[in-house]
Amino acid sequence: MPMHRPIHLGLIALLCTFFVSGCSAISALDGAGRSLAVVDLxxxxxxxxxxxxxxxxxxxxLPGTGGALDTDRIMIRPTPLAAQYLPGVRWSDTTPVMLQTLMLRSLENTQGLRYIGRRPISSExxxxxxxELTNFEAEQTGQDTARITLRLIARLVREDDAEILATRIFTAGADTPSTETDALLxxxxxxxxxxxxxxxxxxxxxxxxxLRITETAQVSQESR
Structure with a gap:
């Protein structure tokens, strides 16, 4: 089997030429056995x-989730009740594993924890x-527009006595001016x-x- 490596989002526009030929990405599904480009967030x-x-x-x-999201395919909804997958591309791992990796990296990047991992280094x-991941999808909102919706229910639990320290629901969204693959990604x-x-x-x-905002983030915000 050919090995796939994650590609930078900047290359997606070029890949779209080969995979979707300029057509709306929501308009079709992949055929069986078609090679998929691998993308990361x-x-x-x-x-x-x-x-x-x-x-x-x-x-x-590992975040829990329903079966439709427990895949490396990228979910899209032509209508609120219909679920399909973006043709030509896939995530670098299943959606829950990819999100777990992103959470680990984001928290580790603060350099504020003694240890962070997928499992403890000792017995506890x-x-x-x-x-619990409930939404990680694009939904078509117009003929050529879409809305990305992410929703995660998170709990911080103390390991020694299983006490829930805090619970919060996180939601995030982004509107896209096109339903082309690169715009959705x-x-x-x-x-x-x-x-x-x-x-x-x-x-x-x-x-x-x-926490404090890093100098790199401050420069990025000031340059907008």
Whole structure:
């Protein structure tokens, strides 16, 4: 089997020429056995933590989800009740695994935790981030427009006694001016960035770890 490597979103416009030939990405499904390009989303690195507070361990568990999202295919909805998958491309992993990786990277990028991983390094961890993914899809809102919707229910649970420390529902969205593949993927990237930034602030704040905006993020905001 040919091996696929993640590609940068900047290459998607070129790939669309070959995969969808300029047609709306929501208009068709892949044929059986068709080769799929692999795409990834980016983990934000907007925050940095006080290094003196690196005393907490965090386990990020695999998000639970329904069967339609437990796949590496990218969900699209031509109508609210219909579900299809974006032709020509797929995520680098199943949606829950990809989101777990993005959460890990986003939280690790703050450098405010003593340890963060998918499982504890000893018999028990400190705090676990448990979540349920309910929406991770694009829905067509007009003839040539779409809305990206992400929704995650998150809980921080103390491992030694299973006490729920905090619960929050995170939602993020992005409108796209087109239903072409590259526009939809850029929309997913923007929405994921919003959700992951909110999740990072909430998680670190609940753990009592202060964050500051990095100089790179400040420069990026000032240049807009």
């Amino acid at each position: 980016r983990a934000p690195d907007n925050f940095a933590a006080d290094q003196s507070t690196r005393t907490r361990d965090l386990i990020v568990e 961890g400190d705090v676990a981030l448990i979540s 850029q929309g997913f990237d923007r929405a994921a960035n919003i959700l992951l930034n909110d999740l990072t602030r909430w998680t670190m704040g609940t753990l009592g770890i202060g």
